Amino acid sequence: MKNSGFDRIKAEQKPKKLLALVVNWLQAIFDLIWRWLSNLARPIGLLGPAGIWLLLLMVLPMLLITELSLVPGLKPGQPIAGYGLLNYLRILEPTYLQVLQRSATFATGTTLLCLLLGFPVAYWLALMAPKRWRNLLLVLFILPLWTSSLLRTYAWITLLRSSGVINLVLGALGLPTQSLMNTPWAVYIGMTYSFLPYMVLILYASLERLDLKLLEAAADLGANPQIAFWRVTVPQTLPGIAAGCLLVFVTSLGDFVVPTLLGGPSSMTISRLIYNQFLGVARNWGFGSALSMVLILMVSLAIALLLKYGDRNPEIYS
Amino acid sequence: MPRRLSRSSLLSRTSRRHFLQGSAATMAVMGLSNCRRTIGETEPEPADSSTASAEASGALHIYTWADYTDDELAAQFTEATGIDVKIDVYDSNETMLAKMQAGGGANYSLIYPSDYMVTEMIGLDMLAKLDKSRLIGLDKIREKWKSPVYDPENSHSIPYSWGTTGLLYNSEILTTPPTDWNYLWDNSDVLSRKMTLLDDVRETMGAVLSSLGYSYNATDPTELEEAYQKLLDLKPNLASFKSFGWQDELLSGDLLLSMVYSVEGIPVSLENPTFKYVIPESGSSVWTDTMVIPTSAPNVDAAYEWINFNLQPKVSQETVERLFFATPNGEAMTMLSQELLDNKNLFPPEDLLAKCEGIAPVGEANALYDEYWTKVTSA
Numbered sequence: 001m002k003n004s005g006f007d008r009i010k011a012e013q014k015p016k017k018l019l020a021l022v023v024n025w026l027q028a029i030f031d032l033i034w035r036w037l038s039n040l041a042r043p044i045g046l047l048g049p050a051g052i053w054l055l056l057l058m059v060l061p062m063l064l065i066t067e068l069s070l071v072p073g074l075k076p077g078q079p080i081a082g083y084g085l086l087n088y089l090r091i092l093e094p095t096y097l098q099v100l101q102r103s104a105t106f107a108t109g110t111t112l113l114c115l116l117l118g119f120p121v122a123y124w125l126a127l128m129a130p131k132r133w134r135n136l137l138l139v140l141f142i143l144p145l146w147t148s149s150l151l152r153t154y155a156w157i158t159l160l161r162s163s164g165v166i167n168l169v170l171g172a173l174g175l176p177t178q179s180l181m182n183t184p185w186a187v188y189i190g191m192t193y194s195f196l197p198y199m200v201l202i203l204y205a206s207l208e209r210l211d212l213k214l215l216e217a218a219a220d221l222g223a224n225p226q227i228a229f230w231r232v233t234v235p236q237t238l239p240g241i242a243a244g245c246l247l248v249f250v251t252s253l254g255d256f257v258v259p260t261l262l263g264g265p266s267s268m269t270i271s272r273l274i275y276n277q278f279l280g281v282a283r284n285w286g287f288g289s290a291l292s293m294v295l296i297l298m299v300s301l302a303i304a305l306l307l308k309y310g311d312r313n314p315e316i317y318s
Numbered sequence: 319m320p321r322r323l324s325r326s327s328l329l330s331r332t333s334r335r336h337f338l339q340g341s342a343a344t345m346a347v348m349g350l351s352n353c354r355r356t357i358g359e360t361e362p363e364p365a366d367s368s369t370a371s372a373e374a375s376g377a378l379h380i381y382t383w384a385d386y387t388d389d390e391l392a393a394q395f396t397e398a399t400g401i402d403v404k405i406d407v408y409d410s411n412e413t414m415l416a417k418m419q420a421g422g423g424a425n426y427s428l429i430y431p432s433d434y435m436v437t438e439m440i441g442l443d444m445l446a447k448l449d450k451s452r453l454i455g456l457d458k459i460r461e462k463w464k465s466p467v468y469d470p471e472n473s474h475s476i477p478y479s480w481g482t483t484g485l486l487y488n489s490e491i492l493t494t495p496p497t498d499w500n501y502l503w504d505n506s507d508v509l510s511r512k513m514t515l516l517d518d519v520r521e522t523m524g525a526v527l528s529s530l531g532y533s534y535n536a537t538d539p540t541e542l543e544e545a546y547q548k549l550l551d552l553k554p555n556l557a558s559f560k561s562f563g564w565q566d567e568l569l570s571g572d573l574l575l576s577m578v579y580s581v582e583g584i585p586v587s588l589e590n591p592t593f594k595y596v597i598p599e600s601g602s603s604v605w606t607d608t609m610v611i612p613t614s615a616p617n618v619d620a621a622y623e624w625i626n627f628n629l630q631p632k633v634s635q636e637t638v639e640r641l642f643f644a645t646p647n648g649e650a651m652t653m654l655s656q657e658l659l660d661n662k663n664l665f666p667p668e669d670l671l672a673k674c675e676g677i678a679p680v681g682e683a684n685a686l687y688d689e690y691w692t693k694v695t696s697a
Contacts (some may be wrong), residue, residue, distance in 0.1 A: 073685075077419045077442060095689070099696045157563060162572040181567070182511070182558045260517070261563045265556040268695040279412040281519045282688030 062296070065289045074286030087290035096273070100294065103270040106184075107253040110191040114199040114248045115241065117192065122203035127210070138204065142197045149194055153261045156190050157181065160262065186262035191252050198251070199244040206240020207233075242306045250299050270295055377402040378620040381414060381423060382430040383607065386479065391637060395627050401620045411435040418444060424614050427621040433468040433606045433676045436475045445474040446611045452622045455629035462671065463646040466606065467678055475608035476625055477646040481580040482604050482666065482674060483521050484597040486587065488574045496575065498599040499529035503548075506555040513575040514567075517559040519691040520677050521603060523549070525577065528600050534675040537683040546690040550697070559695060568593070581643065584663050595663045601673030606646065 068074055072086035090096065125137055144152060159165045160181040167177040180186050210233060218228040234241075256275065259267040270291060277288030380387065384407045392403040408414040411432050417423050419442075431439060439445050450456065453476070463477040485496050492508070502513060515522045524534035526545040536542060557573060565586070567573040576583075583595040609628065611621045627633060634650035644664050645651065651659065659665060666674075680687065 076416060095693050095696060099692065102696065154563065154566070157566045161567050161570060163570050164572075179511070181572070261560075264558050265553050266695060266697060267558075268692060272695075273692060276519075276688065276691070279410060280688065281684050281691070283412065284685065284688070 065292050068285055069289035069293045071286040073284055074289075075283055076285055087287045088294075090287060091290060091294055096291075099268050099270055099273050100298075102268065103253055104298070106187055106191065106255075106259065106269065107249050109188050110195060110252040111245050111249045113188060113192040114196050115245060118196055118199035118203055118244065119241075122200045122207050125200070126204050126207035138201070141200055145197055150257055150261075152194065153190055153257050156186070156193070156262060160186050160189070181262065182264040184263065184267070186264075187259050187267060190258040190262045191255055194255070194258060195248045195252055198247050202244035202247065203237065203240050206237040206243075210236055242309070246303060246306045249302050253299060253302075254295065376617070376620070377404050378427055378617060378624055379404045379406070379425040380428045380430075380624070381406050381408060381417075381426040382428075383407060384409065386430060386607070386641065386643075388641065390640070391633075394633070395624065398627060399620075399623050401623060403624075415439070418612060418614075421614075423612065425616065426612060427615040427617045428624055429610055429612060430478060430607050431475070431610055433466065433608070434679050436608055436610060437468045437679050439610070439612075440469065440474050444612055444614075446613050446615065446618070447473055448476070448611065449622075452626075453629065454626050455631070458629070458631060458647050458649040460646050460648040460651075463606065466676065468606070468676060469608070475610045476629070477606050478609050478628065479643040480604060480606045480646055481644055482597050482663075483516070483525070483577065483579055483602045484583060484595050484663070486568065486576050486578045486583040486593055486595050488568070488571060488592060489594045490592050491571070491574055495594065496596060496598070499525050501598075502575070503529075503552060506552065509574055510555040511557045512573050513556060513577075514558050514560045514564045514573060515556060515577045516579075517561040519687050520680075522559065522577070523687055523690065524603055524675075524677065525598070526552075528598070528602065531600070534601070534603055535678040535680055537680050539683075539686060542683070542686055542690060546694065549694055553694065553697075580663060584661070585642075587663065588661075597663070597666055597670055597674070599670070599673070601670075601675065603677050604671065604674035605676060 069087055070083045070085070071080050072082075072084050074080065091100070121141075125134060125141075129137055157164075161167075162177070162179055162181065164181070166180070170177050180189065214232050214236070215228055218232045219225075223231065254271050255269070256271045259269045260272060274288050274291045274295070276282060277284050277291060378401050380403060382405060387403075387405055392405060395401065395403055406426075408417070411434075414423075414429060414431065415435065415438070418426075418429070418439075423429070436445070456472070456476075459472075459477060463472075463480075465471050466477065469475045485501075487496055489495060492505075496502075496505075502509060515525070523542070523545055526549045527536045527541065528534055530541070530545060530548065532538075532541045532545070536545070557567070560576070564573060564576045564578070568576050569586075569590070578595075580595065580597075587593050587595045609625050611618060611625075615621055628637075629647070631647055631649035631653060634645050634647040635653040638645045638650065638654060639658070651665070
């Protein structure tokens with residue numbers, strides 16, 4: 001009986017030990033998963049909402065456009081008959097290449113004009129303007145963005161037309177009047193005006209962080225202000241310049257309002273062409289999607305180029 | 319004032335709201351191609367549930383242009399029939415079609431498509447055949463609209479309103495007034511860079527075709543090529559192609575002549591006698607907007623009630639005097655004020671009207687029109 005009692009205890013202990021072991025194991029695994037999850041919880045919590053947003057409103061539509069762009073001559077409501085690259089080949093026709101080229105030219109010109117006009121303004125705001133006025137001046141500069149761009153473009157008609165405000169002033173000063181309305185120049189003026197605030201804001205943010213000690217060091221080492229500007233200030237603000245140019249280029253590439261309202265009879269741009277393919281007479285959604293893909297590609301290319309060169313240069317100089 | 323900013327035709331519409339949508343063209347493209355499916359998923363299909371709910375509430379859902387129905391009209395209808403009216407508006411036929419095709423319009427019992435869109439929707443089997451025995455007052459419709467090309471015998475649609483496309487010009491400077499399209503080519507020295515045509519491929523190409531003696535709806539490739547060449551000849555003298563935004567320049571005298579839709583041109587000519595609207599002699603386009611019942615419509619009875627209500631001459635007359643568009647209702651016309659009736663622009667004489675064509679679907683030629691248009695506007 002002694003034995004049996006001992007045995008009984010032993011027998012009871014064995015499974016208990018095993019159970020404890022299993023429980024321990026489970027706990028460890030659970031712990032691991034829990035820790036893993038809680039480590040992930042924060043990124044998921046932080047990225048999730050935007051991720052779902054992007055997935056639903058960016059990635060899925062993009063995939064849809066990609067699919068539609070591969071259907072030649074797709075009309076809305078029609079079943080998808082077959083896939084092919086015809087839509088993309090059609091873009092290579094001279095007529096459409098001309099449209100792409102015009103859009104790229106408008107966007108590049110606008111970007112350069114914004115940079116030329118915006119840099120001095122941002123420089124003055126960030127480095128020279130009285131400190132207590134700075135915020136007010138910045139607000140004033142972005143104030144126009146609070147009204148509709150359509151309204152502001154209509155205002156430019158009043159300014160640019162032959163008997164408009166600009167020509168009135170020119171005439172009063174005894175200068176020759178210009179016929180700017182309905183020309184590519186009007187498009188450049190309108191787009192530069194529209195996107196200048198973006199450029200100034202980004203350049204301002206970049207110039208505000210400028211390390212002034214480096215400028216002093218440059219002066220100590222004998223650089224005159226001009227050399228210091230080109231070799232210290234500009235390289236330090238290159239990322240800002242790149243970001244500003246990128247934003248202006250991308251937005252002006254897709255601009256619809258300004259070329260439509262201010263441009264002349266030859267102002268077909270890619271965004272107008274895409275619009276025509278979707279809601280115009282052709283209603284060729286396949287071709288429209290292919291054009292959209294090309295637009296996305298052009299924008300991505302610009303981003304890739306500027307990310308590459310916008311990032312590298314400061315390292316070389318610093 | 320008729321501020322129906324957007325009209326029946328095909329390309330860039332005049333509505334500013336629509337235009338804003340277009341301003342985000344790249345995003346819109348994504349949105350549009352997307353809605354083909356996603357709206358279909360999120361909105362109820364024309365299934366029993368939505369039908370039941372719409373019928374249970376008894377409300378009549380109408381999908382229409384911005385200025386065809388006002389609160390007063392809806393209130394009068396509710397008073398007369400006891401049916402509540404809910405109105406949604408669209409700004410282009412294509413927007414409406416896209417929404418209906420995506421299944422997002424399952425609640426609508428009545429829509430107002432334009433002529434060519436009626437034909438297209440009949441082809442897509444989207445419109446219910448009308449039961450004429452349930453309609454009262456069809457005999458009052460003017461002869462020209464009794465059996466229109468876009469919908470013979472009005473079997474699927476009831477004409478509601480109409481208008482034209484023409485030239486709005488500064489009569490102080492253009493002392494010999496334009497009478498026909500060829501005026502633009504003959505006087506290109508005076509008009510050089512002081513005239514605009516519509517940013518609307520079918521209207522502008524149609525006008526050039528008409529000036530050549532061809533149909534507004536030509537589909538023959540050689541005729542289209544000829545029109546394209548003639549338009550290219552004029553292009554150096556054009557200020558721009560504009561469906562909207564010409565007003566400021568025209569009123570200030572910087573433009574002398576603009577091709578416009580009657581709904582936009584006539585109000586300007588009424589406000590300021592310097593500016594005159596003219597329908598070119600060789601004919602322009604006459605457009606008609608209609609009332610139709612989609613096949614997916616719930617509450618069909620209420621839709622018939624609405625059509626019958628609007629067919630009443632008295633209602634039609636009052637709507638025209640309030641909202642200011644031309645009506646195809648012959649009896650309503652006899653009740654209009656003499657001043658409105660005498661407006662030859664609003665109600666052009668029969669012989670001129672006979673020369674005007676409605677924009678009709680051109681089928682495969684659509685692609686050709688679009689190609690020539692891209693060429694003209696990008697060269």
